[in-house]
Amino acid sequence: MRAEVLLHLGHTLIAVDKIDEARRELTSALSLASELGLETISMYAENMLGKIAEKKGMTGEAVLHYRSSLERYEAARENVRETTQQLGFAKSLPVSFGALARCLLKLGKIEDAYLVSEQAKGLKLIEQFRLGKIELRKGMTPDEIKKDDELGMEFNAAQQDVNRLQSIKSAPDVRKNAIERLRNAELNRAHFRNDVYVRLPELQTKQARDKPLTLAELGRTLSRTTPNSSSCRTSSTKPNR
Amino acid sequence: MGQFPDAHASAKAALDLYTKLDYKRGIAQTDAFMAMIFHTYGKYDEALRAYEESLVQYDAAQDGYGFATALFSYSSVLSSAGKYARAEELFRQCLINSDKLNTRRCERKCYSISATP
Numbered sequence: 001m002r003a004e005v006l007l008h009l010g011h012t013l014i015a016v017d018k019i020d021e022a023r024r025e026l027t028s029a030l031s032l033a034s035e036l037g038l039e040t041i042s043m044y045a046e047n048m049l050g051k052i053a054e055k056k057g058m059t060g061e062a063v064l065h066y067r068s069s070l071e072r073y074e075a076a077r078e079n080v081r082e083t084t085q086q087l088g089f090a091k092s093l094p095v096s097f098g099a100l101a102r103c104l105l106k107l108g109k110i111e112d113a114y115l116v117s118e119q120a121k122g123l124k125l126i127e128q129f130r131l132g133k134i135e136l137r138k139g140m141t142p143d144e145i146k147k148d149d150e151l152g153m154e155f156n157a158a159q160q161d162v163n164r165l166q167s168i169k170s171a172p173d174v175r176k177n178a179i180e181r182l183r184n185a186e187l188n189r190a191h192f193r194n195d196v197y198v199r200l201p202e203l204q205t206k207q208a209r210d211k212p213l214t215l216a217e218l219g220r221t222l223s224r225t226t227p228n229s230s231s232c233r234t235s236s237t238k239p240n241r
Numbered sequence: 242m243g244q245f246p247d248a249h250a251s252a253k254a255a256l257d258l259y260t261k262l263d264y265k266r267g268i269a270q271t272d273a274f275m276a277m278i279f280h281t282y283g284k285y286d287e288a289l290r291a292y293e294e295s296l297v298q299y300d301a302a303q304d305g306y307g308f309a310t311a312l313f314s315y316s317s318v319l320s321s322a323g324k325y326a327r328a329e330e331l332f333r334q335c336l337i338n339s340d341k342l343n344t345r346r347c348e349r350k351c352y353s354i355s356a357t358p
Binding site: 004009012 | 309310311313316317320323326328329331332335336339340
């Protein structure tokens, strides 16, 4: 709890422009979180320390903090087992990526900034493709897929019914029943999918096979295709002769 | 699933039950849960009121750890609501509480990602 309190205190102090105090508290939070292996707190602390450095005009130091924040993000994500949570967790990512790219641009490191923005885009896309809803269906038996389809169709029909009733004048009872039907359809489908998920532990530990790329792997992939910005531009705009 | 009315109604039912039983820790936990729901939906005034009630109940139940946790959450809501001076004051109080309770033993790698700023 102490590391978490220090983090929130730092956040509050930044809001009231007590920058030096904030820095002190966040450094304590980072140190404690590192000691205890609390990667998420470390990630946020590094991000805020980056913001402080940026405010003070220390762009080079800000870059180091933002990079460290992204490394911590990778480590923290490793600890998030469930795929939907991993996707939700990725929502917090663009802040550090954006800030890092901005600082690199300030330092005139245009290629590095480009690489960072591509990494951000790539990571998001790959996570969405690899960790989408298809995962769950892959673990279903043919009968379960059929059942899932039926529940999906019932949900869509109920949704359409509600939409239709909203656009015309209808009796309150009819609308209430339609909404009730939609809610039941949604719940039935959610319960069914939840049961499948809980019953199939391999879906929960499948990360080794379908593991999203790490930032380092992405970086390697991108640096192979973008050795420098001019060659990248040449290859993409001029046809080979 | 984002169903505020359902969550609120369930919490309210739990609160009524605990009140009938006069189980203070249960009341405190449910108040804190309701406050969390309000916070999630940006209803800061309601969240603050619910946390205040939770703190009173934790105090009555003499649950030091529950009180410390609720105080921390209360401070977070104050910060979200832009009441920074009071939030800062209470966060500092939380640090003193954490020293007293030696909460470091409670910190683990499985820290919840939802409780971050």
